[in-house]
Amino acid sequence: MPYDAWKDNEYIEKLVKELQANGTNVVVGSLDKLINWGRSNSIWPLTFATSCCGIEFVSLGAARYDMARFGWEVARSSPRQADFMMVAGTIVKRMAPVMRRLYDQLAEPKYVIACGACAVSGGPFKKSYHVVMGIDQIVPVDVFLPGCPPRPEAMIYAIMQLSRKMKVEKFFGGVNRKENQKEFLKAHPIQDVEN
Amino acid sequence: MAEIKDTIARLFPEATFEDGDTLLVNIPDKRWHDLASTLRDNSELKFDFLVTIVGMDWADKLGCYYYLTSTEYNTHISVKVTTEDKEHPMLHSVHDLWQIAGIFEREVYDFFGIVFIGNPDMRRLFLDIDWKGFPLRKDFDESEENNPVSVESERQSDFTDTWVELPDGEVEKRQVRVFQPEDFVVNIGPQHPATHGVLRFRTAIDGETIKKIDVYMGYIHRGIEKICEKLTYPQTLHFMDRMDYFSGHPYHHCLCMTIEEAAGIEISRRAQVIRVIMDELSRIASHCLFIGTFCMDLGATTMLFYTLRVREQILDIMEKTCGARMTFNYGAIGGVMQDLAPDFVQDVKALLEVLPRNIKEYNKLFTGNVITKNRMEGVGVLSKEDAISWSVTGPSGRASGWACDVRKTDPYSIYGELDFEQVVKTEGDSMARFKVRMEEMEQSARIISQLIDNIPDGEYCVKVPKVLKLPAGHWFRTVEGCRGTFGVFLESDGTTSPYRLKLVPPSLTAAAVVDHITRGNKIADLITIGGSLDYIVPDMDR
Ligand code: SF4
Numbered sequence: 086m087p088y089d090a091w092k093d094n095e096y097i098e099k100l101v102k103e104l105q106a107n108g109t110n111v112v113v114g115s116l117d118k119l120i121n122w123g124r125s126n127s128i129w130p131l132t133f134a135t136s137c138c139g140i141e142f143v144s145l146g147a148a149r150y151d152m153a154r155f156g157w158e159v160a161r162s163s164p165r166q167a168d169f170m171m172v173a174g175t176i177v178k179r180m181a182p183v184m185r186r187l188y189d190q191l192a193e194p195k196y197v198i199a200c201g202a203c204a205v206s207g208g209p210f211k212k213s214y215h216v217v218m219g220i221d222q223i224v225p226v227d228v229f230l231p232g233c234p235p236r237p238e239a240m241i242y243a244i245m246q247l248s249r250k251m252k253v254e255k256f257f258g259g260v261n262r263k264e265n266q267k268e269f270l271k272a273h274p275i276q277d278v279e280n
Numbered sequence: 281m282a283e284i285k286d287t288i289a290r291l292f293p294e295a296t297f298e299d300g301d302t303l304l305v306n307i308p309d310k311r312w313h314d315l316a317s318t319l320r321d322n323s324e325l326k327f328d329f330l331v332t333i334v335g336m337d338w339a340d341k342l343g344c345y346y347y348l349t350s351t352e353y354n355t356h357i358s359v360k361v362t363t364e365d366k367e368h369p370m371l372h373s374v375h376d377l378w379q380i381a382g383i384f385e386r387e388v389y390d391f392f393g394i395v396f397i398g399n400p401d402m403r404r405l406f407l408d409i410d411w412k413g414f415p416l417r418k419d420f421d422e423s424e425e426n427n428p429v430s431v432e433s434e435r436q437s438d439f440t441d442t443w444v445e446l447p448d449g450e451v452e453k454r455q456v457r458v459f460q461p462e463d464f465v466v467n468i469g470p471q472h473p474a475t476h477g478v479l480r481f482r483t484a485i486d487g488e489t490i491k492k493i494d495v496y497m498g499y500i501h502r503g504i505e506k507i508c509e510k511l512t513y514p515q516t517l518h519f520m521d522r523m524d525y526f527s528g529h530p531y532h533h534c535l536c537m538t539i540e541e542a543a544g545i546e547i548s549r550r551a552q553v554i555r556v557i558m559d560e561l562s563r564i565a566s567h568c569l570f571i572g573t574f575c576m577d578l579g580a581t582t583m584l585f586y587t588l589r590v591r592e593q594i595l596d597i598m599e600k601t602c603g604a605r606m607t608f609n610y611g612a613i614g615g616v617m618q619d620l621a622p623d624f625v626q627d628v629k630a631l632l633e634v635l636p637r638n639i640k641e642y643n644k645l646f647t648g649n650v651i652t653k654n655r656m657e658g659v660g661v662l663s664k665e666d667a668i669s670w671s672v673t674g675p676s677g678r679a680s681g682w683a684c685d686v687r688k689t690d691p692y693s694i695y696g697e698l699d700f701e702q703v704v705k706t707e708g709d710s711m712a713r714f715k716v717r718m719e720e721m722e723q724s725a726r727i728i729s730q731l732i733d734n735i736p737d738g739e740y741c742v743k744v745p746k747v748l749k750l751p752a753g754h755w756f757r758t759v760e761g762c763r764g765t766f767g768v769f770l771e772s773d774g775t776t777s778p779y780r781l782k783l784v785p786p787s788l789t790a791a792a793v794v795d796h797i798t799r800g801n802k803i804a805d806l807i808t809i810g811g812s813l814d815y816i817v818p819d820m821d822r
Contacts, residue, residue, distance in 0.1 A: 147592075178505055
């Protein structure tokens with residue numbers, strides 16, 4: 086996708102600026118680039134679908150939309166082998182602890198995409214007594230993807246967005262987005278689990 | 281109807297009757313169990329199929345409607361039982377008469393707090409053990425502080441409560457074990473690739489053999505019934521797409537029909553034909569996805585790609601007309617939301633042309649395969665009696681020899697005029713459940729081909745008042761969804777929003793019967809059996 090076609094270049098530019106505030110070491114910087122190139126082209130999702138949006142995720146995997154073109158097709162059933170979690174579907178209060186546990190089990194570095202209106206904000210179930218109004222109450226979210234359900238093309242856009250974010254990250258030292266994640270986890274602790 | 285009334289009046293003088301869309305019998309709780317066994321066993325009545333139990337809160341009293349059907353005489357009846365005690369509401373259980381009643385009663389307990397005396401397992405069904413309050417009561421406190429979002433794991437208990445009636449009429453609460461201390465219990469789900477969504481099984485096993493399964497639901501309970509009470513009638517419609525997201529059209533159809541009947545709206549012939557075509561298209565799409573995911577569970581991943589090909593073609597047709605790929609929101613009160621897209625007829629014809637070839641291909645690739653046969657034939661047999669007693673409807677029920685297709689038994693819309701067959705098999709195993717769905721796709725195609733060439737002209741949606749008020753009363757309608765009998769119970773108090781809207785999903789019973797079918801089978805067969813029952817978790821949880 087050409088650079089201008091993205092809608093949020095400002096955000097990424099700001100991120101890059103923040104990360105490069107202290108300058109970059111030549112050796113570490115090139116290593117970073119190499120590693121991030123690899124990482125951002127083989128993002129493995131965790132199979133995690135609770136409802137309607139998950140079915141569109143299945144379509145994404147099938148021949149027509151074919152996410153294998155981008156290196157995302159290795160959907161893992163175990164969180165320990167996955168890079169990111171596509172939260173496709175409504176999360177309710179009973180499911181919240183399970184989802185948090187899955188998140189904690191993902192291997193670092195880990196990312197979350199909130200896929201669909203439900204995961205973003207509760208969506209059509211805003212008036213419900215049992216739906217969590219936005220998963221950002223439970224886990225830190227990297228990309229929000231609205232839609233009910235988002236079209237598979239939109240899902241492709243969201244994951245590409247995530248891979249852009251990965252590309253500008255620093256893997257070795259320095260400040261990076263992990264700081265926000267740590268703050269979040271500190272503010273939302275679970276008993277007996279160390280973050 | 282009159283004879284049924286006479287028979288009951290003769291045996292139960294205290295019963296009173298109300299005429300409605302079905303005959304309604306009022307009975308005091310202490311005679312309810314006797315009436316229930318008469319209804320089931322009397323040779324003139326034979327109400328052997330418990331469609332649903334609808335819990336109710338009428339502000340001054342609590343109670344239930346029981347909807348019953350006789351599979352032999354094809355008659356329907358409903359019974360109303362109430363209690364005035366709101367502190368400790370109790371009714372008598374009928375779990376010993378209909379197996380499924382145990383689960384239905386748990387649901388009512390979960391939502392209304394009504395305890396069923398004699399039910400051996402009175403736990404919550406959808407909400408977790410520490411949930412405060414009963415959500416469908418009118419005075420439920422919905423505030424976030426009452427039940428906050430928590431990331432701590434839910435509490436787990438191996439015990440369940442039961443209320444026993446002693447000979448002197450006193451009721452005593454007892455604790456019983458769900459699993460014995462020596463049981464080896466394996467937890468499967470809620471996050472597991474083969475449970476088709478977030479369903480959880482606690483499975484007691486002996487070696488590799490399943491001893492008992494305790495099904496936990498509610499990991500996607502969204503409280504749709506309660507939300508609907510706060511919305512106007514047209515606003516409630518879109519939730520139908522989000523329950524069983526494969527059969528959005530039939531579900532819409534059912535709710536629209538119920539509301540139209542209550543409001544006395546006649547819809548045009550064109551709208552009826554469109555609705556039926558859409559229902560059948562979504563049945564094909566749904567069964568395609570079933571075949572794909574089921575085969576994938578058994579290890580034949582490629583099948584998913586073959587079946588999704590047809591499904592995508594159907595979704596394209598839908599998208600042109602409805603504007604969405606999955607959550608169509610196409611049914612409207614009075615007809616359908618928009619008119620058909622200009623090339624609808626042409627697209628559907630193209631589909632009908634490729635479908636037989638595709639089905640042949642599926643059969644060649646999968647059905648005749650030796651591994652498939654070994655894994656499916658004779659696995660998870662459900663007898664006809666059990667299917668009825670557990671209320672397992674739809675293709676799964678028909679695979680057990682129970683001719684339960686609502687399109688045939690109680691034809692609605694224009695199904696009465698159409699020429700198609702009800703697919704019934706008698707083996708009752710996973711293979712039969714699979715084959716019934718295969719053949720149903722052909723029947724659906726047959727229905728569509730009868731209609732597609734003569735879609736009548738006319739308006740696609742009749743004029744409906746902007747502010748729709750229904751008269752006071754209650755209605756219950758069923759349709760054949762893609763997975764079985766889907767029912768809508770609607771009680772109105774004369775305002776613009778429903779007083780109570782109860783949705784009766786087919787997946788709930790299909791998941792409830794898993795324990796019964798899998799006992800004694802190997803744990804690997806759990807995947808086959810669960811897959812072949814084809815439940816959708818957001819559908820059962822609502
Ligand atoms: S956002 Fe819409 S499609 Fe996605 S899970 Fe929620 S209701 Fe279903």
